[in-house]
Amino acid sequence: MKTKISLVLTIAIYIASVISIHAQNANIIKVVRGNADTVTSASHVIVGVTNPGSEVYINGNKVKQYKTGSFGGEISLKEGDNAVVIRAISAGVQTEEKFNVFYKIEQRITRIEAGDYKFPVVVTKKGAYLNYGAGQDRLGGAKINFISDGIRMELLDSVANLYKVKLSENNYAFIPKDYVEKTYPGTKPPFSLSGSWSVSNIGKADRVTVSLEQRQPYIVKQERDPNRIVVDIFGTACNSNWITQYLNLESIDYVDFQQVQPDVFRVIINLKHKYSWGYSIDYTGNSLNIVVKHSPKPTIKGMVIGVDAGHGGPASGAVSPAGYKEKEQNLAMAYMLKAELEKRGAKVVLSRTDDSDITMPMRQATFKKENIDLLISIHCNAGGNPLVNGGTSTYYKHIEYRDLAETILKRLVAMEDVKNFGLIGNFNFSLNSSAYYPSVLVETLFMSSLPDEEKIVDDKFQKEMMKNVAKGLNDYLRKVRRSK
Ligand SMILES: [Zn+2]
Structure with a gap:
């Protein structure tokens, strides 16, 4: 009997204490999502529930509470430990809930299966690119595209300054040796x-x-x-x-x-x-x-256009029979084209403003930084029979920019006494290899041709030619507008 009484008493005390906990902690905060120890994403969602009708703050910022009592918010974490403070105010009573979330920046998972993989493997470095074949020319063989760093591929063969690498069971490509590192033996190429x-x-x-x-x-x-x-x-x-x-x-x-x-x-x-x-x-x-x-507004007005004058500094480019240097003609014409485009409302970015030696990566960096919409490179050609007109030509690398090269060429060959040397595709000029903006290379005339030389060193002719480059660009943009 005695034990029965004490049991009833114990239950009664227990019930009373539960009720009193509820009464005292009227605004208890329950976190239902977001109080994990370690996370790998900087944006972190927290969801909780507390007394309906509370004011709820997460790290000092008020968040919405719903009629059900649920509330939620998103915070952004910094690397390492992050303190989270949730504060709820209900009927003048303030309650706080604190916890810490550790944000770990995830390392790239490279599932390396060490062991007896018997073939050598290389890993790409920044700036790497793939070539179709082992062919070489003065501009370095036919490029496929640039490729990210940190990519592992099986090494198949070595040809001059290139490695032949395996892309998949039935595909291979070539990659410059300077742009890969050999990995340790046993490293298997990836499969995903x-x-x-x-x-x-x-x-x-x-x-x-x-x-x-x-x-x-x-x-x-x-x-x-x-x-x-x-x-x-x-x-x-x-x-x-x-x-x-x-x-x-x-x-x-x-x-x-x-x-x-x-x-x-x-x-x-x-x-x-x-x-x-x-x-x-x-x-x-x-x-x-x-x-x-996205497409910018297809008008010269408002467009950011890169204009590139070829060569510079110790790199003179072609030198004409009378001793004129290509780099000087290119720079003069780049300024003329700049003036023509600015007159039509463009913002122009020059890759070279004086006679300095600017490398191709530096030129690319300038254009990338200025986020140009389109690029025009100005050069002069050389070679062939010096006694006849060499002519003018335009060049593109990517097929999608063929029309741009064509509309400009059409304007140039319409000029008096300017021969058509051609529209040249898949050309390996490195400034054209970026697919990140439309680009065209204009080889104005031949420095090495006597009849061409006379024209291409003439100030008036240069201006006329650059005016026609601008007109050709305008024709292209008209085509773009009409296509919509
Ligand atoms: Zn040149």
């Missing part, structure tokens, strides 16, 4: 299953992100008709069961994929417009990002 994608508008461009398990080599090519960007990712098999596509895209129409070979995964980016303004491709962690620029 593709993960989820997202396609979004990031402001001045649309971006496709394809997550992979490791950094795989890729080849990218823009095609016309239909206008699309095709990216072959090697050593990759499709496991993408989730492609998020937002509705506010401007340059991308839709994306698709094909498994073209068992180990070649093809990403197809169909574009909305006939004319393109450039794209870039690079890894962030193990995600491959393809950024496709």
